[in-house]
Amino acid sequence: MSRVLNGDAPVNARTREAVEAAMATLHYVPSSAARSMRSNKTGLIGMITGAISASPNQDEPVGLPEIFLVQGVQRALADAGLTLLIADTGGHSEKVGELAHTLLRHRVEGLIYVADYHREVQLPAALRGTPVVLTNCFDSVGTPAVLPDDEGGQDALVQRIVAAGHRRIGFLTLPDRQAARPLRLLGYQHALAAAGVAYDPDLVLTGAIVDPVHEYDFLWDALDRLLRASPTAICCANDKMALRVCALLRQRGLRVPEDISVAGYDDYRIITEHMDPPLTSIELPYAAMGMRAAEKLLRLINGAGKANEDARELVSGPVVWRNSVKTIQQVVTPFKTRRNDIS
Amino acid sequence: MSRVLNGDAPVNARTREAVEAAMATLHYVPSSAARSMRSNKTGLIGMITGAISASPNQDEPVGLPEIFLVQGVQRALADAGLTLLIADTGGHSEKVGELAHTLLRHRVEGLIYVADYHREVQLPAALRGTPVVLTNCFDSVGTPAVLPDDEGGQDALVQRIVAAGHRRIGFLTLPDRQAARPLRLLGYQHALAAAGVAYDPDLVLTGAIVDPVHEYDFLWDALDRLLRASPTAICCANDKMALRVCALLRQRGLRVPEDISVAGYDDYRIITEHMDPPLTSIELPYAAMGMRAAEKLLRLINGAGKANEDARELVSGPVVWRNSVKTIQQVVTPFKTRRNDIS
C-alpha cells in the first residue's frame, strides 16, 4: 500500500506492521516505472558522453576526465535522490541523436552533455524542451555550460612560475583549433604582463598536432626551436607533453629542474606524482565541474534563477607545485640592488 | 498507434503516413515506462561500481579500469538494444545495498557488479533472483564472474622476458592480500619452470603496501634488497610501480634497459608509451572484460547455456613489448655449448 510507503496518510500501527511484513516476505520492490507514469517524475538524469573514444589507436587519456566528471555528477545527483542514466557514443558522434532519443524515451528530467575536451558542440534538435547543461563544451545558442577556466588557470600557473624567479618562460601550446589554446595563451600573456615581463613570441610554439604519427617529431622540432630562445622554464600544454619534454631534455643532457624547469597542465596525478622529479601542474577540476554541472541542472529543472542559469560557468583548479620547477635565486634582490648602487 | 511503431499488425499505407505525420508534428516520444509496465521488459541493465573512489588522497589510477569496463559493457549492450543504468558507490561500499535497491526499482533485467581491483566480494541478498555477472571480482557462492587471467598473464610476460635471454628475473609483487598476487606468482613460477630456470626466492619481494604514506620508502627498501640478488630484469606489479622503479634505478646510476631491464603490468598506456624508454607491459584487458561480462549476462538472461554460465571466465591480454627490456646476447647458445663440451 502506497500509504505506508510514502506516509502520506495516517495508517494504523497494526496495519502498517502487517503490510510491512507482507512486503518483506514477498521481497516487494516498488516499480519506478508505474510510479513515474502517474507522477510524471522519473528521478532520472541523462548523460551523453562522447569522451570514451572507440578509436583503438587513441593513446590520449580520454575517458579519464569523464570518469571524474561522472563521479562529480553522481555525487551531486545522489544527494538529490536522482539516478544517472549514461549513454555513450563510443566515439561515434553520429549516434548522439539516437542516444538522446533513448534518454527521452526513459523520460529523463534533465540532461548533461559531456565532451572529451573543451570545444564547441551542437545539440540535436530533439532535445528542445529538455533542460540541458553542457559540460566541458559550449554551443552557439547559449545553452547553459560549465567550462574549465583555461585562461585563469594558465594565468595562475605562469604567475606562480614568475614568482619562483623565472623570466624567460617557454610555452608549448595545444594543437591549433582547440578551444582552450587561445584562452591559455591569453592567460600566459596576462601573467607576464602582470609581472612586467615583456612577451616574446619566440618563446611560444605549438607543441602538438592532432596527427598521432608525426606527433613525436613535431614535439622534437618545437622543443628544438624553443630552446634556441633560451628559456629557464617550459610550460607544456598537458602533463603528457611534459613527460615527453622531460625525456627529450634528458636526452640532450639537460637536467630537470637544475638546468631547466618544466610544468604541465591537467594535474594528471598518475603522471605528475610519479615522475622524476614530480611535475608542477595545474588541476583541471573535472570532479568539481561535474558537481557544478549537476547542481546547475537541478536549478534549471526546479526553475530557480532562470535568468542567471543561461550563463557559462567557469571552474578553476589549484596550481599544484612540485619539484620540476626550480626556484631561482633572484639575481636582483632589494639588498643586492642597494649594494650594487653603492659600489 | 503501437501498430505502426512496432509493425506487429498490417496497417494501411495511408493510415501509417497520417500517424507518422502526427507523431512528427507533436514530437512524440514513446514512454518506455508505460511500455515496460505492460511487457515486463525495461531494456535496462544495471551496473554497480565501487571503482570510483571518493577518497581525495587516492593516487591510484582507480576509475580508469572502470571506464574501459563501462565502454566494453556499453558496446555489447548497445548491440542488443539495451541501456545501461550506472549506480556508483562513490567509494562507500555500505551504499551497495541501497544502490541495488534503486536498480531493482527501475526493474533492471540484469546486473553487472564491478570491483576496482581483482578481489572477492559479497553481493547483497536483495539481488537474489536477478541475473548478475561479477566483473573483476568473485564471490564464495559461485556467482558467474569475469576475471583477468593474472596467472596466465604473468606467465606470458615472464616467458617473453626469458625468451629475450634473461635468467635472473626479479619480481616486485602486489601488496599482501590482493587476490591477484598469488596468481601472478604462480604465473611467474610456471614461466621459469617451463624454461628450466630455477626459482630463487631472493628474487621475489613484495613491492607495495596499501599504506600510501610509507609506500615510497617501502618500494625503496624492496628494490634495495632485490638488487643484492643481482637480477638482469625486474617485473613490477603494475606500471606505476615500474615508473617509480625506473626513477629509483636512475638515481642509483643504473640505466634502463642497458644496465637492467624493467617490465610493468596493466599496460596503462599513458605511462607505458610515454616513459623513457617506453615500458614493456602486459595489457589488463578491461574493455574486453566488459564486453565478455555483458555477453555473459545476456546469455544468462536469455536462459541459454545455464549450465556453463556458472563458471568463472578468464580474460587474457597481450604482452606489449617495448624498449624497457633488453634482449640479451645469449651466452650459452647450442653452438657454444657444443664447443664447450668439446674443449
Place this chain on the structure above:
DNA sequence: GCATCTTATGACACCGATGTCATGACACCG
C-alpha cells in the same frame, strides 16, 4: 447473391502505483 475469408481499425482491459472520493468505525459534544 450469399457465405467465407482477409484486411484494417476501433474498443477495451491491463500493467502497478497513486491521488481522490466514498464509506465505515468511533469518539465527542450538546
Place this chain on the structure above:
DNA sequence: CGGTGTCATGACATCGGTGTCATAAGATGC
C-alpha cells in the same frame, strides 16, 4: 440519542502503451 468531526481504509480512475477481441469493409468462391 442524534449530529458532527476525525481517523482508517476500501474502491476506483488515472498515467501511456500493448495485446486481444470485436467489428466493419472489401475480396473471393460457389
